[in-house]
Amino acid sequence: MSVLVALSDYADEDKIRAEAQNIATIVTGWGLEPEISEKRHEDSGQLLITVRFIYPEPEPVPEKPPAPPADPEWVRLQAGTVTSALIAAAGLFTSDGVTTAQESATSVTVSATGENADELLTRAEKALRQKRYTLERNDGSLTVRKAKPAKRKKP
Incomplete structure (x- = not known):
């Protein structure tokens, strides 16, 4: 990175050098090592001073591990409700070999038997x-749950 010091009052070269030194002092305060160089403008003869320094690349921000998914809240679910859904949506009945069993207040297991299980x-x-x-598929069965809908924020 470079800072060119060229003041409008270019007749006072000591003032230009003092400003360049102020910039170099600030850069040194950052823990960097500035390099000061002088030259004259070809047409006007004005003193130009450049303060150069290498600005280090920022340290990479450590990646945060992804947050574990929040355990969803489950609503109460009845085996009869799941059985009705299977009959209505897929035409699957107990006589086809599809059965439901209540596992807990919030989960039902669907099992199938027979050659085409x-x-x-x-x-x-x-x-x-x-x-x-x-749904979670297990060996020869499905665990069925219903997630509680997310609460909407009030406007």
């Missing part, structure tokens, strides 16, 4: 995603 779970998964359920 994987296909039935895939159909169930697609239908429940359309109904905006949160």
